[in-house]
Amino acid sequence: MTAFLMTRLSSTLIGILGVLCLVFLLIHLIPGDPVEVMLGESALQADKEALRHSLGLNLPLHQQWWDYMRSLLRLDLGHSLFSGRPILDLLVERIPATLYLSLVSLTIAITLALPLGLLAATHKHQPWDLGAMGFALLGMSIPNFWLGPILILVGSLWLGWFPVSGQEGWNAVLLPALTLGTAMAAILARMVRSSLLETLGEDFLRTAQAKGLSPTRILLVHALPNSLLPILTLLGLQLGGLLGGAVITETVFAWPGLGLLMIEAIQQRDYPVVQAAVLCISLTYILVNLLTDVVYAWLDPRIQFKRP
Amino acid sequence: MIPQFLISSVRKSPRFIIIIHWPATLLILALGLVFGACSSQPDPNTIRMGVAQAPTNLDPRYATDATSARINRLLYSRLVDFEQDATPVPSLATWVQQSPTHYVFTLRDHVPEFHNGQGVTSQDIKATYESILSPHNASPHRGVLHIIDRMETPSDTEISFYLKRTDPFFPSYLVIGILPANLIANRHPFSDHPIGNGPFRFLDRPDETRVRLVRQTDGQLVEFLRIPDPTVRVLKLLAGEIQLLQNDLPPELVAYLANQPTLHLQQSRGANFAYLGFNHQDPLTGNILVRQAIAHAINREDIIRYVFQNRARQAQALFPPDHWAGPVQLTGYPYDPDRARTLLAEAGFGISHRPTLIYKTSTDPFRLRLATIIQDQLSRVGIDVVIQSHDWGTFYGDIKTGRFQMYSLAWVGVKTPDIFRYAFHSQSIPPTGANRGRFASPIADHLIEQAEVSTNRTEQRTLYHDLQVHFLETLPYIPLWFEDHICFSSTEITGYRLESDGNFDGLLQVQRNTSTTHVASIRSPAI
Numbered sequence: 055m056t057a058f059l060m061t062r063l064s065s066t067l068i069g070i071l072g073v074l075c076l077v078f079l080l081i082h083l084i085p086g087d088p089v090e091v092m093l094g095e096s097a098l099q100a101d102k103e104a105l106r107h108s109l110g111l112n113l114p115l116h117q118q119w120w121d122y123m124r125s126l127l128r129l130d131l132g133h134s135l136f137s138g139r140p141i142l143d144l145l146v147e148r149i150p151a152t153l154y155l156s157l158v159s160l161t162i163a164i165t166l167a168l169p170l171g172l173l174a175a176t177h178k179h180q181p182w183d184l185g186a187m188g189f190a191l192l193g194m195s196i197p198n199f200w201l202g203p204i205l206i207l208v209g210s211l212w213l214g215w216f217p218v219s220g221q222e223g224w225n226a227v228l229l230p231a232l233t234l235g236t237a238m239a240a241i242l243a244r245m246v247r248s249s250l251l252e253t254l255g256e257d258f259l260r261t262a263q264a265k266g267l268s269p270t271r272i273l274l275v276h277a278l279p280n281s282l283l284p285i286l287t288l289l290g291l292q293l294g295g296l297l298g299g300a301v302i303t304e305t306v307f308a309w310p311g312l313g314l315l316m317i318e319a320i321q322q323r324d325y326p327v328v329q330a331a332v333l334c335i336s337l338t339y340i341l342v343n344l345l346t347d348v349v350y351a352w353l354d355p356r357i358q359f360k361r362p
Numbered sequence: 363m364i365p366q367f368l369i370s371s372v373r374k375s376p377r378f379i380i381i382i383h384w385p386a387t388l389l390i391l392a393l394g395l396v397f398g399a400c401s402s403q404p405d406p407n408t409i410r411m412g413v414a415q416a417p418t419n420l421d422p423r424y425a426t427d428a429t430s431a432r433i434n435r436l437l438y439s440r441l442v443d444f445e446q447d448a449t450p451v452p453s454l455a456t457w458v459q460q461s462p463t464h465y466v467f468t469l470r471d472h473v474p475e476f477h478n479g480q481g482v483t484s485q486d487i488k489a490t491y492e493s494i495l496s497p498h499n500a501s502p503h504r505g506v507l508h509i510i511d512r513m514e515t516p517s518d519t520e521i522s523f524y525l526k527r528t529d530p531f532f533p534s535y536l537v538i539g540i541l542p543a544n545l546i547a548n549r550h551p552f553s554d555h556p557i558g559n560g561p562f563r564f565l566d567r568p569d570e571t572r573v574r575l576v577r578q579t580d581g582q583l584v585e586f587l588r589i590p591d592p593t594v595r596v597l598k599l600l601a602g603e604i605q606l607l608q609n610d611l612p613p614e615l616v617a618y619l620a621n622q623p624t625l626h627l628q629q630s631r632g633a634n635f636a637y638l639g640f641n642h643q644d645p646l647t648g649n650i651l652v653r654q655a656i657a658h659a660i661n662r663e664d665i666i667r668y669v670f671q672n673r674a675r676q677a678q679a680l681f682p683p684d685h686w687a688g689p690v691q692l693t694g695y696p697y698d699p700d701r702a703r704t705l706l707a708e709a710g711f712g713i714s715h716r717p718t719l720i721y722k723t724s725t726d727p728f729r730l731r732l733a734t735i736i737q738d739q740l741s742r743v744g745i746d747v748v749i750q751s752h753d754w755g756t757f758y759g760d761i762k763t764g765r766f767q768m769y770s771l772a773w774v775g776v777k778t779p780d781i782f783r784y785a786f787h788s789q790s791i792p793p794t795g796a797n798r799g800r801f802a803s804p805i806a807d808h809l810i811e812q813a814e815v816s817t818n819r820t821e822q823r824t825l826y827h828d829l830q831v832h833f834l835e836t837l838p839y840i841p842l843w844f845e846d847h848i849c850f851s852s853t854e855i856t857g858y859r860l861e862s863d864g865n866f867d868g869l870l871q872v873q874r875n876t877s878t879t880h881v882a883s884i885r886s887p888a889i
Binding site for chain 2: 084085087090091092093097099100101102104105108136137138147202203206207210211214217218219220221222305306307308310314320321322323
């Protein structure tokens with residue numbers, strides 16, 4: 055296990071390094087100059103040069119990259135070019151909002167997807183199955199930028215149960231979480247169905263049946279746990295995506311999360327913030343994937359981490 | 363076949379009990395978070411305004427965006443303000459021009475104190491402008507104020523500005539909020555804790571999306587909420603979560619809100635000049651016949667009627683007729699597709715030889731829609747248009763470096779005719795100025811220079827009129843329209859007046875109709 059973790063961590067580090075280099079290069083190579091955004095066009099050329107110098111943007115790209123990497127090794131993410139605030143503070147402000155939204159969305163997704171998938175798998179090709187999979191298709195097809203305002207219309211304007219946007223009140227998270235959760239639930243429900251259908255044909259379930267166990271027990275205690283591995287893979291990917299910041303949903307609901315921070319930083323060409331946000335997102339993805347692998351082994355003792 | 367012992371081990375394993383119940387586990391966790399992270403409910407007495415972008419800087423020395431400028435107007439006072447026709451008028455101080463390069467400003471009586479209780483003196487004015495002029499501070503306003511050679515403060519109420527050269531528009535540049543000199547010296551973080559002497563004082567910024575101010579006269583709380591999505595801004599207004607919404611709405615949402623009985627619509631003539639810009643060094647767009655053909659091919663009347671729903675007016679020049687330097691009764695280019703085809707034929711183009719133009723615009727959905735309409739209208743006269751839409755940074759970067767044939771943009775908040783030198787003089791090619799299309803006309807240069815040395819307002823007006831007639835003939839830009847300012851307020855509030863330049867000064871009088879008036883008992887932030 056330790057060897058496995060070490061191998062994974064080393065490949066993870068290489069992955070992060072690759073992501074960092076790529077993002078650093080891309081954000082510096084695309085047109086748009088933070089100094090121009092900060093000072094405006096009417097600023098004196100000398101002032102623009104002075105600011106570029108003080109921000110270190112006049113240095114050759116490789117020098118800037120090297121400085122950035124050295125700062126990272128010291129765990130110094132730098133300061134925002136615009137607000138001048140430490141980037142760590144910005145991330146600390148935004149990450150809890152994203153984490154909170156992600157967890158609630160995931161809860162909604164699982165709560166919807168498991169019963170739907172179970173229902174569809176146990177009533178294969180029957181109206182329940184068609185209904186559940188129809189919902190799944192709908193959930194996958196509806197874009198968040200449309201579903202979000204529709205949920206606001208129904209939940210906030212017609213019913214008056216939720217605030218329209220922002221973080222006002224304990225229930226403010228539910229509409230953005232529903233927007234994200236239903237789309238995730240749709241994909242997840244399909245995965246639960248197909249994975250369960252595969253497991254339901256296994257010999258050990260016939261044995262369980264022959265032993266006289268109740269269908270519910272067979273389904274929930276034997277079939278479902280044994281079909282969890284592919285579901286878990288998907289959940290890991292979805293959680294990674296959520297923690298990376300659901301940009302569209304965060305924009306629609308004015309939810310001050312990581313995705314919104316990154317988009318704003320890209321628009322302003324706030325290089326250090328973009329780099330830090332991408333670093334944060336890629337780390338999240340990698341950690342969630344790593345966690346998924348560990349949970350695999352924990353879930354199914356047959357899986358062992360051995361070199362081939 | 364999986365051995366039986368595995369099945370039994372699976373069944374007995376406690377980890378699977380957790381897995382079976384993990385939705386419940388997660389739900390409990392999430393609920394815990396819900397209660398742990400729940401935010402405060404909005405105060406029912408606060409007046410809330412939805413804005414598309416949060417203010418980026420509440421220090422007037424560094425702010426450049428429109429939201430910051432409008433909120434800073436409420437927090438700080440300035441030496442000079444503008445009349446409806448953009449004529450500069452005294453605000454904190456009156457002025458006398460002692461010589462072409464020497465202005466004396468005298469503070470008016472009963473100037474409000476700073477929000478920390480200090481009185482305003484000429485030292486504060488001097489310190490504010492000195493900090494802007496200091497190259498170490500990298501203020502974006504230094505470029506405009508660089509003309510100041512030195513300042514002297516003969517008394518607490520008087521300050522003299524000595525200029526490096528004459529500039530008849532100099533008072534118009536002194537519109538930046540004044541800060542206390544001692545706090546400037548102590549490097550007070552004004553952006554986080556603004557302290558000015560404006561009609562509102564800063565209360566707090568609970569998070570990146572909200573800014574709260576308190577009205578000095580009666581303690582009324584006003585909150586600005588950043589809501590990026592226009593549809594959500596509208597829904598928030600309809601749900602009563604905000605009471606005011608001003609501009610930044612697509613026309614279809616404006617039309618929808620206008621029909622809502624619970625909302626009050628105010629509309630005023632805007633002065634933000636929308637135009638089509640050209641690269642004059644490009645063989646195609648550098649040809650005046652092609653530009654004139656484009657001007658005749660665009661049906662601005664229909665665009666204003668059907669797309670803007672008559673909430674805009676046609677532009678013939680950079681300044682509208684109600685600006686003191688705006689030309690009156692200019693005849694532009696009427697929609698005339700036949701004339702456009704004739705002009706194209708004169709330029710050597712026809713059915714078998716259609717010109718193709720690249721039209722750059724931003725990713726804003728409404729601007730893209732306008733671009734596709736213009737694309738269609740130009741196609742009807744024989745000009746093929748390829749639209750390239752880029753994110754703002756890339757688009758603006760391309761425009762400034764001259765990487766375009768045609769683009770659409772708007773000049774926002776321009777009040778002083780020094781814009782003509784900045785945008786059209788042949789010496790103002792970037793990075794020196796904003797002559798992005800590399801337009802060069804000796805006649806335009808001469809008229810700009812003449813108007814700059816004239817001290818007679820009537821003569822200046824004539825020169826600027828001639829200049830704008832010249833622009834209409836030579837078409838460095840094709841003038842499109844001035845969009846109206848729009849404001850929706852809920853019936854919960856009264857007294858909000860929409861200002862002609864779209865600022866938020868209407869908040870000085872606005873009242874929320876609740877049974878009790880909320881008086882903020884919250885103290886000013888600690889300095």
